[in-house]
Amino acid sequence: MGRITRRGFVAGTAGALSGLITAGGTAAADRDGSLERAVREAAAGRPQVRARVGREAGDGTGGEFRGVWLATVVNRDWPSRAGLTAEAQHAELVAHLDRAAERRLNTVVFQVRPTADALWPSPYEPWSQWLTGVQGQDPGWDPLGTAVEEAHRRGLALHAWFNPYRVANHADPARLIASHPARVHPEWVVPYGGKLYYNPGLPEVRRFVEDAMLDAVRRYAIDGVHWDDYFYPYPVAGQSFDDDAAYARHGAGFSDRAAWRRDNIDLLVRETAARIKEIRPQVRFGISPFGVWRNAASDPRGSATTAGAQTYDDLYADTRGWVREELIDYICPQLYWNIGLAAADYAVLVPWWDEVVRGTGVELYIGEALYKAGDPAQPAAWQDPAELSRHLTLAGRYASVRGHCFFAAKEVTEDRAGAMARVVADHYADRAR
Numbered sequence: 001m002g003r004i005t006r007r008g009f010v011a012g013t014a015g016a017l018s019g020l021i022t023a024g025g026t027a028a029a030d031r032d033g034s035l036e037r038a039v040r041e042a043a044a045g046r047p048q049v050r051a052r053v054g055r056e057a058g059d060g061t062g063g064e065f066r067g068v069w070l071a072t073v074v075n076r077d078w079p080s081r082a083g084l085t086a087e088a089q090h091a092e093l094v095a096h097l098d099r100a101a102e103r104r105l106n107t108v109v110f111q112v113r114p115t116a117d118a119l120w121p122s123p124y125e126p127w128s129q130w131l132t133g134v135q136g137q138d139p140g141w142d143p144l145g146t147a148v149e150e151a152h153r154r155g156l157a158l159h160a161w162f163n164p165y166r167v168a169n170h171a172d173p174a175r176l177i178a179s180h181p182a183r184v185h186p187e188w189v190v191p192y193g194g195k196l197y198y199n200p201g202l203p204e205v206r207r208f209v210e211d212a213m214l215d216a217v218r219r220y221a222i223d224g225v226h227w228d229d230y231f232y233p234y235p236v237a238g239q240s241f242d243d244d245a246a247y248a249r250h251g252a253g254f255s256d257r258a259a260w261r262r263d264n265i266d267l268l269v270r271e272t273a274a275r276i277k278e279i280r281p282q283v284r285f286g287i288s289p290f291g292v293w294r295n296a297a298s299d300p301r302g303s304a305t306t307a308g309a310q311t312y313d314d315l316y317a318d319t320r321g322w323v324r325e326e327l328i329d330y331i332c333p334q335l336y337w338n339i340g341l342a343a344a345d346y347a348v349l350v351p352w353w354d355e356v357v358r359g360t361g362v363e364l365y366i367g368e369a370l371y372k373a374g375d376p377a378q379p380a381a382w383q384d385p386a387e388l389s390r391h392l393t394l395a396g397r398y399a400s401v402r403g404h405c406f407f408a409a410k411e412v413t414e415d416r417a418g419a420m421a422r423v424v425a426d427h428y429a430d431r432a433r
Contacts, residue, residue, distance in 0.1 A: 063106065064106075064403045064432055065106070065330075065403025066104065066107060066403055066404065067106070067109055067159070067332075067365065067403065067404070067405035067406065068105055068107070068108055068109065068405065068406045068412050069406070069407045069408045070108055070109065070110045070408065072110075072114050072128065073111060073114035073115060073163075075130050076408065078093055078096055079092055079093075079130070082129065082131065082133035083133040086139055086141040089139065093143065093147060094150055095413075096412075097151055097154055097156060100409070101155065103412055103428070104428040104430070104431050104432055105412075106156060106157060107158075107224075107405070108147070108156050108157070108159070109405060110151075110158060110160060110161055111163075112143075112161060113125070113162040113163055113216075114128060114130065115128070115163070115169060116163075116167040116180070116181070117129065117135065118212075118216075119131065119143045119144050120143065122212065122216075124208070124211060124215060125180075126180055127139060131143070135176065136177040136179070144222075148221055148222055158222055159223055159225070159226040159284075160216050160222045162216075162226070163228065163230050164198075164209045164213070164230070165205075165230065165232075166195065166197060166198075166230055167197055167198055168182075169195055170194065170196070171195060173186060173196065182196065182198070187202075188202060190241060190242055192236065192239060193233060193236035193239060195233070199246055200231065200243075200261070200264045201247060201250060201264050202246050202250075206264070206271070209268075210272055210275060214279060217276055217279050217283055223284065224329075225272070225276055225283060226287070227286075227288065229289045229290040229311070229315065229317075230315075231265045231317040232261055232314075232316045234309060243257075243261075258313070261316035262312070262316045265315075265316050265317050265318070266318060269322055270327055272285065273328060284330060285328050285330075286328060286332060286365075287319070287330075287332070288405070289315075289317060289319040289331070290309060290334055291334050291335045291367070292307040292349070293318075293320045293356075294310045295307055295310060298310060298313065303348060303349055303352040304348050304352075306343070307344055319331065323357055323360055323362045326361050326362055328362060330362060331353075331364060332365040333349070333353055333364075333366065333367060334367035334369075334407075335349050335350065335367060335368070335369075336368075336369035336372065336407075337349075338372075338381035338382060339394065340381065341379070346394070347394060350398060350401065353366075354398040354400040357400045358399075358400055365402060365403045365404060366395050366404050366405070368405065370388060370406040370411045370419060373411070373417045373419035374417025374418075375416075385417045386419075386422055388419040388420070389427065391404075392404060392426070396427075406420070
């Protein structure tokens, strides 16, 4: 998949996304450039905002979480292109860390396993093609190890961001190197929507992806393990995810396939959490899901939205359940919509998530769509440089919100509308701990 702008991606895939968007919605590229994501929008009322009290630790050190995602898939943020020299890659990485520190952020969420590959010398998976342009080719240095050292030198936490099940942004296994686990074990792989995925329904797959991710936890002094919103893939109209054989083999005792699929993802979360604590207890485990668990029309516990996708029903990810059972240390829902949007109002979803985490030991951070600020393809609200600052002001009224994470690093640097500068001026007067 070539590198394209978000605007170009939206224009080129509007038809494919139309089935995932409610009437009147606006399509948008997903956070790392893949096809699955779209803005799902719905009407909602606004509950009264309650006073905020007692804000405490957000980054695990007694301060507010101020994060930025640094995406590597399709060279979204870093490296700027595949094939740069090791010295040039290093310089660009350090520049992103410097800018995060200058913006008074305290955490970088670094994508180190974007497509069943690795940005460190992994014994499980090949070097990422996004480094050299050739999957499996040694880039001549260790990006993850360097990122940990350089981030800590600047007073930044480094959370390693993994994608558990995505294998490739294409559907041709022959394009993977011969030694790739997906080539060695073709029975693990499901083609769907023009992409390749590991099958979450196979216990051997679950163990393998855990081992592959946890290798980084063993090797490096990372501060967190981070997943985003990719579990079972986002639905593609007219296609089905072919896990019939796995369901026949492992689905006995479940009420239906959806319940079995949710259990598969629950097991991945539970097992990974337990294994992280065994390996390096101080490492925090967080997940950044799509912002709507379920619409209220589907479940009275859901949000006052009518989103075209729901994590519980479409991705088989019970994000609310993980919080209520305290399986994770933090949750960072992607609330990539403006205040007052008729489809999925930021002012509706923040209090909903505040209520979900209340009374648990799970911290709540809000994922913010910095990439939309100043983009002419976005609704009028995003043309106002103050929109993002208003998000932080609103979220600040809720006791459970302990910080924010901004998508993404390229926009932190470019800041085309001045929205990030406005956030810093209005909310980050002091350096974060």
